[in-house]
Amino acid sequence: MYxxxxxxxxxxxxxxxxxxxxxxxxxxxxxKGLVSDWPLARASGESNASARSYLLDYYQxxxxxxFISKTDIKGRIFYxxxxxxxxxxxVKLPMTEVFEQLARLEAVENPQTVYMGSASVDLYLxxxxxxxxxxxxxxxxxxxxxxxxxxxxxAHYDAMDNVxxxxxxxxxxxxxxxxQLENLYIGPIxxxxxxxxxxxxxxxxxxxxxxxxxxxxxxxAQTVVLEPGDAIFIPSMWWHHVKGLDSFNILVNHWWRQSxxxxxxxxxxxxxxxxxxxxLPEAQREAWRxxxxxxxxxxxxxxxxxxxxxxxxxxxxxxDETARRMRTLLRNNLNR
Numbered sequence: 006m007y008x009x010x011x012x013x014x015x016x017x018x019x020x021x022x023x024x025x026x027x028x029x030x031x032x033x034x035x036x037k038g039l040v041s042d043w044p045l046a047r048a049s050g051e052s053n054a055s056a057r058s059y060l061l062d063y064y065q066x067x068x069x070x071x072f073i074s075k076t077d078i079k080g081r082i083f084y085x086x087x088x089x090x091x092x093x094x095x096v097k098l099p100m101t102e103v104f105e106q107l108a109r110l111e112a113v114e115n116p117q118t119v120y121m122g123s124a125s126v127d128l129y130l131x132x133x134x135x136x137x138x139x140x141x142x143x144x145x146x147x148x149x150x151x152x153x154x155x156x157x158x159x160a161h162y163d164a165m166d167n168v169x170x171x172x173x174x175x176x177x178x179x180x181x182x183x184x185q186l187e188n189l190y191i192g193p194i195x196x197x198x199x200x201x202x203x204x205x206x207x208x209x210x211x212x213x214x215x216x217x218x219x220x221x222x223x224x225x226a227q228t229v230v231l232e233p234g235d236a237i238f239i240p241s242m243w244w245h246h247v248k249g250l251d252s253f254n255i256l257v258n259h260w261w262r263q264s265x266x267x268x269x270x271x272x273x274x275x276x277x278x279x280x281x282x283x284x285l286p287e288a289q290r291e292a293w294r295x296x297x298x299x300x301x302x303x304x305x306x307x308x309x310x311x312x313x314x315x316x317x318x319x320x321x322x323x324x325d326e327t328a329r330r331m332r333t334l335l336r337n338n339l340n341r
Contacts, residue, residue, distance in 0.1 A: 041234030120153035174254030
């Protein structure tokens with residue numbers, strides 16, 4: 006088996022400087038013991054039952070989206086072999102019932118996969134963040150919790166920066182830089198197992214005859230196994246494959262964007278481009294590539310230096326008012 010490089014461990018920080026350190030990093034960082042003092046991590050150190058009991062103290066009773074495998078999928082949340090459907094059923098269950106199923110399955114040798122994914126902490130566990138939080142993370146950060154047995158989430162990217170905190174069970178993270186996109190054989194953009202596009206490569210048993218370019222991606226991969234109490238910083242757009250290694254696992258994610266509040270999801274631009282640019286004649290596509298390079302990816306000064314500042318509009322420094330006008334224009338154009 007190919008041996009991946011280890012993820013760099015971050016040791017030159019304090020809790021007060023951690024967010025600044027992450028904000029400047031464009032590579033993953035392992036943060037050993039970052040949340041070992043969280044009450045949830047301490048509870049899981051006592052037992053899985055104690056961790057579940059701790060979370061239920063915050064739970065208000067709303068049913069939670071849960072993935073339950075249709076067949077023996079060995080924990081891999083994915084598609085069926087023909088990609089006609091996913092290999093799990095998505096249901097809404099009380100967290101108490103999810104926990105009862107997970108407790109029952111802990112001693113089963115080849116258990117059914119049960120996975121409560123991406124549940125909002127503020128919605129389902131109000132008050133949790135007050136005692137299980139990270140210093141200096143923006144108040145606007147999205148915090149979600151993932152709970153299940155031995156599960157595997159295929160390599161995917163997130164548009165936001167992410168600190169993933171392991172609170173129960175061990176997890177293996179395998180990461181690829183954004184420039185390995187074409188070597189990861191990405192699946193459908195509008196039919197996904199969990200909302201994000203995923204690599205079709207099974208990292209635990211890669212088929213290099215079907216996916217030969219993945220051999221190049223392996224040369225750039227980084228990996229780490231995190232223990233309860235550890236965390237990892239995953240920069241925006243890095244592809245990451247996540248595998249729960251124990252019979253009961255809890256992960257808490259913190260997502261935030263280093264961008265202005267008026268900016269929407271960049272993925273919307275990609276969808277719009279697929280709809281309106283991809284199937285143009287080649288010469289027109291190349292012309293539009295030039296326009297994007299000039300206005301979006303190139304020098305702002307080159308594109309606007311010859312225009313008086315008061316007439317730069319959408320090409321100048323944006324503010325909330327200009328952003329609102331642009332969104333209104335977009336909505337009007339899309340509704341024609």
